[in-house]
Amino acid sequence: FARIIGANPIFFAGLDLGYPQKQTHYRGSFFEELLLSVSKKNRPFETALFSYIHDADSEYVENNSESRTLSDKRLLIYKWWFETQMPLYPETQTYNLAPLGVKIKGISYKNLSELFGYPECRNVIDKKIEEVRRMTLVRKPDYEKLHKAVLSLNNELIELKKMAQEGLEEIRKLKSNLKNEVFIRQSLIKLDSIDRKILKISSRDVAGFLLQELFNKILYYEGTSDSYYNVLETTEQIYRHLRSSCLYQSELLMNALNRLKLLSKYPDSL
Structure with missing residues (x-):
């Protein structure tokens, strides 16, 4: 900012x-x-x-x-x-x-x-703040536009959470079928599809810095073993963390939406 x-x-x-x-x-x-x-x-x-x-x-x-x-x-x-x-x-x-x-x-x-060696700038800051205050008196905040933007972000977080849940369910099935080579191939294709969808969403702002490292881990897995089970354990941890992060961020956005509703109805409460 x-x-x-x-x-x-x-x-x-x-x-x-x-x-x-x-x-x-x-x-x-x-x-x-x-x-x-x-x-x-x-x-x-x-x-x-x-x-x-x-x-x-x-x-x-x-x-x-x-x-x-x-x-x-x-x-x-x-x-x-x-x-x-x-x-x-x-x-x-x-x-x-x-x-x-x-x-x-x-x-x-x-x-x-x-x-402390920099010149004092309090007067400049106060002047800028006063300019912003005068602007807000003339132009009221567009709460409807803000509401749509926050709602859009929340919807994408919900979609991310859904993908993470799909990944967790697929890994659960795969763990139970590690001796079935045909099932493994089909399951890995499904997981790859889920990862691609997640990475596609991560290119937009909704992913945020809290999730970017997780997406990199999906792309660049660096495990100590290449066994199916160890890779699945790491991927499962990533999906679980992703789902948890989405739930947390979505809760914050819902609180923001409720606040925006109040502000649009009672603008003087700001």
Whole structure:
């Protein structure tokens, strides 16, 4: 978003993509309050927090201080996305202010003190904000257009989830027929067709950066064994993750749709 509106250079603050010194950004947030509200005597808040950090294939990766920071597969998807986007816009200078943040290729580290060397621009920002406010007074948001766009995204996520479910069902059948060569060939053709449909959708914006790494895994499987079973296990994991991601993103979009309905009916509630 910052790049689209013309910001250059761009400075990221708090872009850790990990758990520096095994700490999170939970304190005072909704997620902390949620964990506190559901904690029990035999599963206190601290246990839930520990599980959150360590239950997603956590690993230590290189950080901006040439040491290592704990991260996990969930956060490394974001790292992968940033690293694929940076070469596309070389004219935009992008920096990270987090010394213990995960090192991202294409995003250099800058000490916070260097940022203070830039000229003050608060007056310029306030002027731009005032211009935007005047524009909104003249032109009301097109909630109907926004609603259609969000609905379209949600429909494509539903289609992605459906394909992932089809893949899971086909793998379940295939696992039960690993000695039937004819069935294996037919099943692999079906799975290939499902993958092609998924990859076709991934070329559009609906796939998002949360799913792109999964699509690459479908294309470039790098397993330790070429046995049918090991390949199927990996593919099944990909489909399951894809289905889970689609469900989560679809839930967020449905919340957005409900919010848009309220705003279109009661615009002053914004």
